[in-house]
Amino acid sequence: MTTKPPPPDDQPSIPDDVWDQFVRDTESDIRASAPKEPSARARMVTERLRQQDAQDAHEAKRREAKQAKQAKQAKKAKKAKKAKSEPEPTGWRTGPAWQEMDGRATRKRRWLGLLGVLLAVGMLVIVLNPSRALSLLPGRSSTSSDGGTATLPPETAQPSTAPSEEALPGAPTLKEPFLGSPALQYADGAAGIVVPQAKPVGHMTLKQVDFALRKAKEFLVDSNLNPATLRGARPETAIGLIDPRQADWLRGVDAAFNKPGKKQDPLWYATRYDPTELKLVGDIVKTRGRMTFKEGTYGSVAVHADYTFVYPFTQAAAGSTEVSRTIVRRVLDVEVIDPVRYKVTAGKLTMVSYNQDTGNTACYVYDGYLHPAFASDAATGSPASGPTTDPYDRSKDITTQSDGKCGSVSRS
Template structure:
């Protein structure tokens, strides 16, 4: 059907266009209509379309043929990638950093980092839980020789806490007329006394332990006077080692920055409107000779048992918060016998520090299950290990 009329415009047959112009207009119009009409796809086009549709359904159509994701889809994918990095990437980065610092953690130790270390090195990083009750037996034996790099090798103390971290103060409660705050102060000062008397570097070098003395009650008869006399003129009956750990810096130097510590603090009501604090702690000191060329390492073990009291200052003549010493006892393991100059003198396998040889019964200085209440000043036993 033709959409072009044979009648020329004008109604009455008259026209302002020539026949040639009109025929050209008719041809152009008919061509445009043909070009814009819908065309049935060829058989080949239909086959290509069907093949692409089937590929889309199977999911194997080439990515370059697909339509790109929308802006919304792009943002969603970016968010998923960020979440995936947070879940997987960050922990992976931490693992890589840890392995970089300690490659021996890799299975099989592919970088051979175990050279020069013993098989019990893993135990060194596994700290024992804090001691909360008296032990019932000595710790098991361990192998290894102390060195400058591993001064606690072969010692149960390798798994003990470091320094003041091992002195754990229990939670305070009110005791008798003393408030919770007063008991908390007494416990805190007990820890200060233990730290300043046995861990402070100046004290260990033989300097005057001012901070430790400051915790003591100056109103306790003779106690502070006795301490000052011990430090001023050490002797057999005036031994500062009764309360303080001291090495002669011209003879001995500590190895590393760590002293191992283990023990516990307990408290109960006392008889004089007071709280009585019981402290039982062992300290392990790795040492070598003061000579900078020395590589031989040994250990001295000091165990201290203290009973301290803080009384109600409204009922007794005491200094509020200061500690009165009811009992002080100690075991000094691996130090020269019958030397009373106020210093510990560790024994080394290659040298004799002087004094008589140990002659008492064999004891294990790491056995915290045994009591020391019957130990005598000057007793010098044989050690089963150091």
């Protein structure tokens, strides 16, 4: 029960019913306005919303920082591009002092000086030896091992004229045995025998044609470039390529090597010198020519090879320094016939002809060896009776060039 305080002496008293109503209204208002503790679910929702707001604020801050960084980089790149496109004023890094420190100006002057020297040397070479200078022009292939002179490209057809004379021919030496000769630009050894691209002909497949071409080259290499053959040995590899069914050919070969003579000369089949008389200068023989093929008899493949070999010799005596060159041109015609269709030996060459013409060797000497003439010695053998010919002239056939007579050469 609520009691009301006694009224002061100077205040009028409040009726009891009014006071009770006031007390009831006051208590109701207090309970309605008093704070209430939220429920657990309400607390969870509130916390989730607070975390989401914080995350959104963090992401917004990160985006602002990234955008600011990108804007800064773009501004820096733009500034660098502008600085690169606009030349710096003289004296600021690009001035003479900076160029000297960098070394570029010095190197540039050196290169210009070197270029001037090279141009002067080139002009001197052209004046003194125009033919050698022309050999360095485009159209010449790889560099030869002899004096750095460019090698002629492979011969693809019979030349129309003989090679031109050297402007300043000079004389061959032990160091440069091909100096003053067209052979200076010939290929070295077997590299000069270029086998053409094979293709089927007649009854022969591509593989059989390729075999014929490779065996023809093997025959030429063994009979004209093999060091043992050159020093007088029998060219056993080349002889072994001849079809055993060609008994007449093989009998002629055996007779020539067993007992050389006018009617059976080993030089018809191979290039040879006597090591007691001569020695080859260096280990290079120069080679120039071409190889072709076509359909032969009975659907075979017929190979035609026409090559010139140049041999530099000096005398075998100790201290000899004089060099003399002998030039041998050989024309080989062979066929490879299908052994399934005809009675031939598989893997062998059928010989058709093997002709040769030799420049600078003694006439009418039939011991089976080459005998080049040296200016310091008396001539060996009988004097030449045939015409004077150019042994480097490949524009003529062998038969029309020498007519079977022993003549002299216009150059070696």
